[in-house]
Amino acid sequence: MTPAKPTFAPKNPDFETRVRDSFNRQPFMHHCNITMPVVEPGYVEMRVDHDHALTQQHGFLHGGMVGTVADCTAGYAAFSLMRAEDSVITVEYKINMLAPAHGRTMLGRSRVIRAGGSLMICQSDLYVLNGAGDAATEKHCATALVTLMVLKDTPDAPPE
Amino acid sequence: MTPAKPTFAPKNPDFETRVRDSFNRQPFMHHCNITMPVVEPGYVEMRVDHDHALTQQHGFLHGGMVGTVADCTAGYAAFSLMRAEDSVITVEYKINMLAPAHGRTMLGRSRVIRAGGSLMICQSDLYVLNGAGDAATEKHCATALVTLMVLKDTPDAPPE
Amino acid sequence: MTPAKPTFAPKNPDFETRVRDSFNRQPFMHHCNITMPVVEPGYVEMRVDHDHALTQQHGFLHGGMVGTVADCTAGYAAFSLMRAEDSVITVEYKINMLAPAHGRTMLGRSRVIRAGGSLMICQSDLYVLNGAGDAATEKHCATALVTLMVLKDTPDAPPE
Amino acid sequence: MTPAKPTFAPKNPDFETRVRDSFNRQPFMHHCNITMPVVEPGYVEMRVDHDHALTQQHGFLHGGMVGTVADCTAGYAAFSLMRAEDSVITVEYKINMLAPAHGRTMLGRSRVIRAGGSLMICQSDLYVLNGAGDAATEKHCATALVTLMVLKDTPDAPPE
Numbered sequence: 001m002t003p004a005k006p007t008f009a010p011k012n013p014d015f016e017t018r019v020r021d022s023f024n025r026q027p028f029m030h031h032c033n034i035t036m037p038v039v040e041p042g043y044v045e046m047r048v049d050h051d052h053a054l055t056q057q058h059g060f061l062h063g064g065m066v067g068t069v070a071d072c073t074a075g076y077a078a079f080s081l082m083r084a085e086d087s088v089i090t091v092e093y094k095i096n097m098l099a100p101a102h103g104r105t106m107l108g109r110s111r112v113i114r115a116g117g118s119l120m121i122c123q124s125d126l127y128v129l130n131g132a133g134d135a136a137t138e139k140h141c142a143t144a145l146v147t148l149m150v151l152k153d154t155p156d157a158p159p160e
Numbered sequence: 161m162t163p164a165k166p167t168f169a170p171k172n173p174d175f176e177t178r179v180r181d182s183f184n185r186q187p188f189m190h191h192c193n194i195t196m197p198v199v200e201p202g203y204v205e206m207r208v209d210h211d212h213a214l215t216q217q218h219g220f221l222h223g224g225m226v227g228t229v230a231d232c233t234a235g236y237a238a239f240s241l242m243r244a245e246d247s248v249i250t251v252e253y254k255i256n257m258l259a260p261a262h263g264r265t266m267l268g269r270s271r272v273i274r275a276g277g278s279l280m281i282c283q284s285d286l287y288v289l290n291g292a293g294d295a296a297t298e299k300h301c302a303t304a305l306v307t308l309m310v311l312k313d314t315p316d317a318p319p320e
Numbered sequence: 321m322t323p324a325k326p327t328f329a330p331k332n333p334d335f336e337t338r339v340r341d342s343f344n345r346q347p348f349m350h351h352c353n354i355t356m357p358v359v360e361p362g363y364v365e366m367r368v369d370h371d372h373a374l375t376q377q378h379g380f381l382h383g384g385m386v387g388t389v390a391d392c393t394a395g396y397a398a399f400s401l402m403r404a405e406d407s408v409i410t411v412e413y414k415i416n417m418l419a420p421a422h423g424r425t426m427l428g429r430s431r432v433i434r435a436g437g438s439l440m441i442c443q444s445d446l447y448v449l450n451g452a453g454d455a456a457t458e459k460h461c462a463t464a465l466v467t468l469m470v471l472k473d474t475p476d477a478p479p480e
Numbered sequence: 481m482t483p484a485k486p487t488f489a490p491k492n493p494d495f496e497t498r499v500r501d502s503f504n505r506q507p508f509m510h511h512c513n514i515t516m517p518v519v520e521p522g523y524v525e526m527r528v529d530h531d532h533a534l535t536q537q538h539g540f541l542h543g544g545m546v547g548t549v550a551d552c553t554a555g556y557a558a559f560s561l562m563r564a565e566d567s568v569i570t571v572e573y574k575i576n577m578l579a580p581a582h583g584r585t586m587l588g589r590s591r592v593i594r595a596g597g598s599l600m601i602c603q604s605d606l607y608v609l610n611g612a613g614d615a616a617t618e619k620h621c622a623t624a625l626v627t628l629m630v631l632k633d634t635p636d637a638p639p640e
Contacts, residue, residue: 026215026216027223028215028216029212030226032224052187054188055186055188056170057317058318059318062228063231063232064228064232065188067231068224071223072224073223090257091439092465092467094255094414095252095253096251096252096594096601096625097249097250098593098601114620116471119469120411121578140593143593145574145576145623145625147467147576149439157218158219251571251627252601252625254574256434256465256467258434273417273418273460274416274419274460277572281463283463288534300433300434303465307461307571307572307627326523346536346542347532347534347541348536348545350533351511351534373508375506375508376508377637378636382507382508382546383551383552384512384547384551387547388544391544392544409577410577411577414574415573415574416571417571476538477537478538480536
């Protein structure tokens with residue numbers, strides 16, 4: 001019933017370098033210790049380890065972090081399919097919280113589900129990871145639909 | 161055309177103390193230097209001043225901060241109308257980005273638009289402020305609809 | 321607190337004729353007896369009178385009709401601001417149901433809240449009307465945020 | 481990467497009869513010739529064949545029909561998991577249009593992705609079908625996230 005995972009041919013062979021360079025220039029990613037272990041064409045993963053500074057009043061990872069990872073994984077999944085001359089902006093997203101982000105690590109996975117010339121649509125899923133080895137568990141804690149726009153002939157970096 | 165601003169009678173006369181106490185127990189609010197200048201029944205304002213640590217690759221306030229403030233102002237606007245025995249959780253939200261959060265300060269305003277016994281719906285609007293005095297400007301940078309659930313007879317604090 | 325109602329200058333002086341012509345060519349509007357009493361630059365109203373054929377299992381106007389009016393009023397509010405050469409397509413929308421659509425008439429009002437060159441964002445509000453004259457009441461039954469795309473140099477009519 | 485398809489144990493062994501009875505009492509489903517070929521625990525399919533009366537100005541199935549099927553398949557997927565004493569109401573949904581609904585038939589599939597005691601979250605996917613036999617194609621035309629509320633001890637039928 002689930003459509004086969006689409007395979008995308010990147011327009012920019014250096015897409016991973018470009019995505020990682022952009023990610024590294026985002027101070028907020030460092031401020032929150034978000035990492036990006038996987039960058040594939042049209043697919044990105046990010047992780048955030050539990051950290052007291054990132055929690056809300058019940059001691060769980062803050063919803064703002066859940067939304068941030070949903071949005072950013074989608075942004076870079078879309079960006080990975082763009083030309084080297086283009087950049088990306090989030091138009092809107094909607095996120096459903098499915099369970100508290102209560103765990104050792106939160107993992108975000110986002111996949112492009114429609115790659116248009118002007119707009120890209122991604123689905124982001126967030127999971128909380130607990131335990132390790134054979135006892136590792138993965139709980140689905142949020143899901144999001146994200147709409148992104150291609151900014152044609154627009155550099156990703158700010159003007160000097 | 162705009163319906164008159166609704167006036168809500170809080171069920172808990174100490175609503176402001178309860179909202180502020182909850183806000184203060186959120187480490188992520190401190191991590192991002194978010195403040196909450198206004199707490200009224202069914203209405204909350206938050207502010208974040210520009211800070212390099214909170215920016216994205218173009219030097220604007222990160223979209224994650226925009227989403228965080230949209231969600232949190234809504235959460236506390238809803239919480240302000242709840243009984244002293246209840247607490248609040250975000251079910252979902254949807255946010256449209258209208259302009260880059262490029263300014264001295266971002267201001268978030270959220271208002272309850274439906275206060276049900278189980279669910280509350282809020283609208284959050286985000287503005288970027290620039291200039292000062294007579295030259296002050298306010299630009300609408302995002303708008304969000306947020307659905308929150310009343311957790312009946314559930315304390316807001318974590319178990320000791 | 322509510323930003324002043326924006327005033328838009330239409331790019332096409334014949335915007336109302338163009339909007340009404342497009343509306344009239346939609347068979348589904350006729351199938352559901354939807355009318356469009358107001359077309360202004362960046363603002364549209366539609367109405368649907370209660371009709372058994374349009375109801376759900378509790379006898380209220382079907383949620384599908386609520387979503388349809390939220391989407392279509394937004395589409396024409398956006399279309400009213402476009403050039404005569406362009407047409408409009410819905411990218412996505414999100415709707416919160418606030419009360420059952422239980423009444424004599426449902427009224428939809430949509431306003432453009434951001435008119436960009438490529439994308440337009442509208443907010444649609446739906447009301448159920450009951451009573452008449454001094455006893456008339458208007459209940460807010462749903463609210464939606466709608467993202468629309470400008471299809472440049474694309475006719476609104478199907479190819480012959 | 482896709483979590484395994486969840487298997488739900490229905491609380492009401494007569495869930496299918498109850499879902500079909502409710503569907504049949506919705507005049508709007510008949511008005512639009514929507515059918516419901518599949519009802520499983522936590523999963524529902526609906527179909528609408530192309531019909532001029534249901535189209536928009538370009539001759540495609542109207543977006544209002546796409547939204548209606550996204551919402552209704554979700555409502556009945558959720559309803560299939562409820563107790564015989566409960567009924568269902570849509571809280572909100574968000575839908576992304578991925579391609580015009582241009583085809584012989586539109587098929588909607590919705591699956592419960594979180595079955596809580598008070599709220600259920602569903603994902604609905606819409607496809608346009610063309611061709612037949614070996615030449616049959618299925619195009620993903622929309623995807624939606626839908627939040628539904630359990631109305632406890634509330635009959636699905638209107639009061640007599």
